[in-house]
Amino acid sequence: MSELERRLAGGPVPALDGQRLADDLSRRATAEGLLDVAYGTMDSPLGELLVAVTPRGLVRLAYDDEAVEDEVLAELAERVSPRMLRAPERTDAVRRELDDYFAGRRRDFVTPVDWSLVSGFAANVLRATARVPFGSVTTYRDVADAAGSPRAYRAAGNALGSNPIPIVVPCHRVLHAGGGLGGYTGGLDRKRRLLRLEGAIG
């Protein structure tokens, strides 16, 4: 290697301030209307949660188990928009409401929901589920009924099983008619703990 090449190789090695880059990028992207999906994670008594918001509202909430993060983000990129940035500050309002909920200071979520990830009968089921109040429970058959198809309780179960916004759209409040817990996206242990937190079960 020549002297000249050696000097080029010793060229500028600037330190990159990754946090500042991220902050500036999300601020500018937001200001210019280019940030379609902002996301961040938060700790909760039920484990880490991934929170994703659009300018319209909360679009996805996921139990961040076993590195499902990449999968969840890829689905958002495909089904909502690939213009996505990690911008936790944009999820602050939702995260505060969730903190309050888990601390027993909040019964209802007021954050707007973006229903982009659901459609058809599933959307009707989830909207009906969103009206089930804190502390009470309902059945798969009742939400199917409220969604307009009383006999489609199996389909209702599937819709609830793929609820993109658990906790806030309280699919944990939907049980089997016989009193069994039914299923839950985040596992039955979490369903039980949510119902206990709300005082719906002992």
Add this chain to the structure above:
Amino acid sequence: MRLPPFQALVDAHAAELHRFLAGFVGPHDAEDCMQETFIAALRAYPRLVHGENLRAWLYTIARRKATDLARARSRRPSEPMDGLAPDAEPRIEPIEAADDGLWVAVRRLPPKQRAALVHRFVLDLDYRAIGERMATSEEAARQNVSAGLRRLRKEMDR
């Protein structure tokens, strides 16, 4: 191929892109230039028809933003680059006190030679990797590096 979340591009390429720009436009402007690059990329992103060679795409935008920045600081037009915006003589500042004009001379090189030299020596990439980032062949990358070196030696000997 589906487009990955934009954040994945930032995570994968920001560090290298920043070092490239520090060599290409100087450390002072590198951060601004990178910001402009990512904003422009984010704007165009959903219109991409496929997710292949996103790195070459990002570097093309970065070279264009570097050229825009130089042009904004100078009115003197010069030859166009790849059908992109024409390059201009940048306002050049020495990188460090010990700079005897090497980096000033680097930044006077034609954009392709300059980009190739920075990729080769500052980032220590081989010619195949340089070709990938510049969307050219390995051979073209090699030629740009050697032409850049020749020209730089002449400048420095003056």
